[in-house]
Amino acid sequence: MYKVYGDYNSGNCYKIKLMFSLLGATYEWVPVDILNGETETVAFLAKNPNGKIPVLELEDGTCLWESNAILNFLAEGTPYLLTEPRLRTQMLQWQFFEQYSHEPAIAVARFIEFYLGLPQERLEEYRVLHKRGYKALKVMEHQLMRTPFLVGEHFSIADIALYAYTHVAHQGGFDLTQFPAIEQWLERIRQQPGYVGMLD
Template identity: 50%
Template sequence: MLTIHGMSDSGNCYKPRLLMALLGRPFRHVEVSSLDGGTKQPAFLAANPNGKVPLLELEDGCTLPESNAILCYLGDGTRFVPDDRFARAQMLGWMFFEQYSHEPQVAVRRSLLVYPQMRAAATPQRLADTLAGGHKALAVMEQRLSGAQWLVGDAPSLADIALYAYTHRAGEGGFELADYPGIRAWLARIEGLSDYRPISWLPGA
């Protein structure tokens, strides 16, 4: 059985859990936290020198880091990856957008506000910068979602799963979604998918 090493409260770690739930595939969850030094232990660093979760472990012991690369591996050949070459590249475009323009703002601002361990880093400048950067990313999403049901084509893809992870908790980062009706409708659409599971869900629970 596949194992996902991850921190249950992390949006990045939720992404592969949500995909596995949507696909109805069993997996094992092993809790590893970046907040208590778990990702800096020698055994973990041997598997992922970058010291980050999630980390996917295959049946043969091979490991794969990077939440969105894990989504691509698990989603390969499923209904969450478009057949069309250009649509597939558009999906990846949103996933790179998520890691470069969205997560470092929307998710990081949440972590600055939510985790006591991050308090020293939560300077007024940092909070202002991530607020502005996060709203810029949300506006880019809104532009698409105000006129479309899904980020790519007319069906949910890995891009929707990747961007759902931190967008649905943007409020905890101080991002008011009232001005983003397209995003709010899209969040509800994802939550209405058959076999959807919330971030609090863990396999076996």
């Protein structure tokens, strides 16, 4: 039995929850309260010395961390992990985009508003993150105007990775109504067999 250490409101943790649901696989969820410092305990740091969630603990006690790396592990041998070299590279391309261009803007803006309540001292940072976040959303919109999923016709872990924070971007103040292709893509993902919502 796999164990997932995470927070249900975290998009990075939701990626793993959604992946397990799509696979129809069972696992144990171990809640971690990031605001109360539970990722900084000695016990947690023994699982992930970087002190972040999610962490996937395997049956032999080995721990894997970094959400997109865990997605690649769980999707091995399934249709969600594209194997043709060009397609797999494009899939990885979107996962790197998510971690370097999308998540640092959209997830952090959401954290400032949804978790912290938009404190005055972080308003300027919040505005800067919006500029960067909208740029990332435009990149996605450009692709999704041409193809139903981020890697052409193939629903993959690239979509799972980017769905996680995009579908709750409004909680960080982002207006998705100006991105119709993204909105249609979000609905296509919600229609996938085995789909589960963030708080379901």
